[in-house]
Every structure is written in structure tokens, then in C-alpha cells.
Amino acid sequence: MATSKQYAWYLEGNQVAIVEKDVSFDNDITSKDYGPGASRQRWESPQSSVEDGLKVKYVYSPTYRIDESEDKDTQLDTFISFDGLLKLQDAGSYDYASEKGIGEGSYVVLEKAGRFNGLHKVKEAGVGFITLYTKYNGSGTVAGIFEEVPELFYNISVLQDESFELDLPLYLQKALVYYVKAKLAEDAGELKLREYAMREFKKMIEKHENSRISGLRITSSGSHAIR
Amino acid sequence: MKVQELMERVGAEETGRVIAYIKDGLEEINMLTETHTRLERFDITEDQRFYTLPNEMVKMIDIRVKNHLNSKDEYRSIPRMIHKPVVKDADNT
Numbered sequence: 001m002a003t004s005k006q007y008a009w010y011l012e013g014n015q016v017a018i019v020e021k022d023v024s025f026d027n028d029i030t031s032k033d034y035g036p037g038a039s040r041q042r043w044e045s046p047q048s049s050v051e052d053g054l055k056v057k058y059v060y061s062p063t064y065r066i067d068e069s070e071d072k073d074t075q076l077d078t079f080i081s082f083d084g085l086l087k088l089q090d091a092g093s094y095d096y097a098s099e100k101g102i103g104e105g106s107y108v109v110l111e112k113a114g115r116f117n118g119l120h121k122v123k124e125a126g127v128g129f130i131t132l133y134t135k136y137n138g139s140g141t142v143a144g145i146f147e148e149v150p151e152l153f154y155n156i157s158v159l160q161d162e163s164f165e166l167d168l169p170l171y172l173q174k175a176l177v178y179y180v181k182a183k184l185a186e187d188a189g190e191l192k193l194r195e196y197a198m199r200e201f202k203k204m205i206e207k208h209e210n211s212r213i214s215g216l217r218i219t220s221s222g223s224h225a226i227r
Numbered sequence: 228m229k230v231q232e233l234m235e236r237v238g239a240e241e242t243g244r245v246i247a248y249i250k251d252g253l254e255e256i257n258m259l260t261e262t263h264t265r266l267e268r269f270d271i272t273e274d275q276r277f278y279t280l281p282n283e284m285v286k287m288i289d290i291r292v293k294n295h296l297n298s299k300d301e302y303r304s305i306p307r308m309i310h311k312p313v314v315k316d317a318d319n320t
Contacts, residue, residue, distance in 0.1 A: 043312035053271030118283030
């Protein structure tokens with residue numbers, strides 16, 4: 001059976017720091033000072049490795065749509081820096097250009113790829129590799145290994161022209177219209193119109209939020225309470 | 228709604244500028260309310276304190292760790308520290 005542990009987190013730049021409580025019990029029955037208690041109790045780096053031990057749930061911006069979730073590749077396993085760009089590699093000899101139709105200028109979405117999750121633009125694809133326009137300043141010789149099997153989606157629509165269908169609830173699409181109006185008014189120096197449109201935008205967001213929660217809202221310290 | 232319709236509603240003709248503002252707006256909406264969420268798993272490595280967050284992350288909702296205050300392999304939310312711990316990470320990685 002797994003043993004119970006105690007963790008906490010804090011932020012440092014774009015990284016999350018995970019610390020574990022290290023407790024050394026001081027209840028040696030051969031000691032004349034025997035008694036319950038702990039001789040050491042402090043927060044340190046994780047005391048042991050845990051596979052899939054950390055889950056981070058986050059919000060991302062929907063600037064793309066995955067058109068077919070079946071159109072994905074799961075053969076990529078390593079990554080490397082190539083002229084300062086991110087190059088994805090697989091151990092086999094799969095031709096991504098001819099088999100998947102991935103080429104210069106096309107877009108791919110990575111999932112289960114840790115820090116590289118999200119939308120990427122392709123620079124080049126070939127046998128066993130895909131080079132992206134994404135900047136990466138890691139090692140150019142020692143390949144990094146993905147912790148999980150990354151999923152690469154290649155049949156996607158990207159917000160880059162007028163034909164893109166916004167992936168938002170209907171009500172929030174109207175709020176987005178007010179946001180764009182506000183920004184255009186700001187550019188034109190029409191600050192009254194900007195304030196009005198931005199107020200409407202925020203009001204609609206609040207109404208959207210409230211439409212899903214009925215009754216009273218009670219404020220209380222939750223699981224993320226500061227210790 | 229397509230971008231085309233949004234452009235007609237705001238009376239704009241410059242596609243590039245409107246798309247830039249739409250991207251800003253989508254981020255702003257997701258800062259205020261959550262429309263698209265994703266869960267990412269990381270391996271916890273002994274003596275490794277820092278883990279790089281996904282670049283696409285707009286807002287973090289929750290951090291859960293396996294066996295936190297339980298021994299049943301359950302993932303539970305962990306608290307945030309207000310002060311950094313006294314014991315520093317050995318190699319700051």
C-alpha cells in the first residue's frame with residue numbers, strides 16, 4: 001500500500017515548485033527521552049519519484065479547433081533543439097510529410113507533451129521528424145524524452161482568417177464582439193465608446209457566469225487556502 | 228459565429244487587426260471564466276522541485292498530487308505556500 005505524504009506548491013517564474021514535508025519521528029524506545037514527537041519537520045524537494053504523480057489542470061485559449069480527433073499521431077517520443085527551433089522525433093522511419101500531409105506552414109496541436117502542449121506551426125516534416133517554428137533552446141545533441149506518449153493532432157482549423165468558426169458558447173461570442181469593439185474604439189481614440197463596450201463585455205461575462213450557478217454564493221477558504 | 232460575421236458586427240475590414248484582438252479577447256474571456264480546460268500529467272522526480280508549466284496555459288485551476296494526505300493512490304489538491312521553504316533545492320532544477 002502506498003504511504004501517505006504531504007505536499008505543497010509555490011510558483012517560481014513559469015515553473016511550479018513541488019515540495020514535500022519531511023518528517024523524522026523521534027520516538028526511539030531505547031532513548032531516555034522517549035516520547036511522541038518529531039525531531040525534524042520541514043519542507044523539502046520531493047522525497048521519492050512518483051510516476052504520473054502530478055496533475056495540473058489549466059485553462060487555455062481556444063485559438064484553434066481539432067476537426068477530427070481520430071487524426072492524430074502517437075509515435076513521437078523525443079525532442080531536440082534544431083537551430084533554436086523545436087524538432088520532434090520518433091524512433092521509427094515514419095514519413096510525416098507523405099503519410100499525414102504535414103508540411104511547411106501547416107499547423108499541429110500537441111497534447112500530453114508537457115510544456116509543449118498547444119498549437120504549433122510546422123517548418124518542415126520528413127521521415128521520423130517534424131521541425132516546428134516554436135523556439136526551443138535546449139540541447140541540440142541530447143534528445144529530451146516525453147514523459148507520456150504525446151498526441152499530435154494534424155487535422156485542425158486555426159484562427160488565421162475570416163472563415164474560422166469561433167469555439168465559444170453563443171453568449172460569450174456576443175461578449176467577444178464587445179471586446180473587439182472596445183479595442184477598435186481605443187485605437188481610434190474614442191475612449192467613451194471604449195469604456196461603454198468594455199463595460200458591456202464584462203457585464204456579459206458576469207451574466208454568463210451567473211447563469212450556471214443558482215442560489216447564494218458563499219465565500220470560504222478552499223483547498224487552495226494559503227498556509 | 229465566424230470571424231467574418233464578427234467583423235461585420237463591429238464594422239471592421241482589417242482582418243489581421245481584428246484577429247489579433249479576437250485572440251486577446253479569447254484570452255481575456257478565459258481569464259474571467261473558464262471555457263476550455265486541459266489536464267496535464269507530470270512525473271514527480273526525486274529531488275526535483277521545479278516543473279515547467281505548459282506555454283499555452285492562460286490560468287491554472289488546480290494542482291493535484293498522488294497520495295497527498297492519503298494512501299489510496301488518490302489525487303488530491305495541494306495547498307499553495309505563502310512563503311518559500313527554508314530548505315532550498317540542491318541544484319535549482
